[in-house]
Amino acid sequence: MPVKPSEKEEEYFLRLESQRLKHLADERVKELKKKERDELKNLHWMHCPKCGQQLETITIKAVEVDRCFHCNGIWLDEGELEKLATTEAKKKNVVSSLLKIFG
Numbered sequence: 001m002p003v004k005p006s007e008k009e010e011e012y013f014l015r016l017e018s019q020r021l022k023h024l025a026d027e028r029v030k031e032l033k034k035k036e037r038d039e040l041k042n043l044h045w046m047h048c049p050k051c052g053q054q055l056e057t058i059t060i061k062a063v064e065v066d067r068c069f070h071c072n073g074i075w076l077d078e079g080e081l082e083k084l085a086t087t088e089a090k091k092k093n094v095v096s097s098l099l100k101i102f103g
C-alpha cells in the first residue's frame with residue numbers, strides 16, 4: 001500500500017513545483033517584448049481568466065476581491081490571500097462574509 005506523504009512533505013513538493021512554474025513564467029515573459037506584454041495586459045485587464053467576462057471589484061472588510069458575475073469565480077490580487085490569512089481578517093470573518101454575500 002502506498003504511504004501517504006505527510007503534510008510537510010506534500011507542502012515541500014508543492015513549493016518546489018510552484019518555484020518551477022514561477023521560473024517558467026518568468027522565462028516566458030522575458031521572451032515577450034514590452035509592446036506584446038502591454039497588448040496582453042490591455043486585452044486581459046479585469047477580465048475573468050476562466051470565461052473572459054468583465055470582473056467587478058468589491059471591497060469586503062478592507063479586502064478587495066474581483067468577482068466574475070458570469071461564472072461566479074472570485075479572484076485575488078497579490079497580497080490579498082495573505083491578508084485573508086491574517087488574524088485580523090479571521091477576526092473580521094472576511095471569508096465567511098464572502099460566502100454569505102456570494103453564497
Ligand SMILES: [Zn+2]
Nearest residue numbers: 048051068071
Ligand atoms: Zn468568469
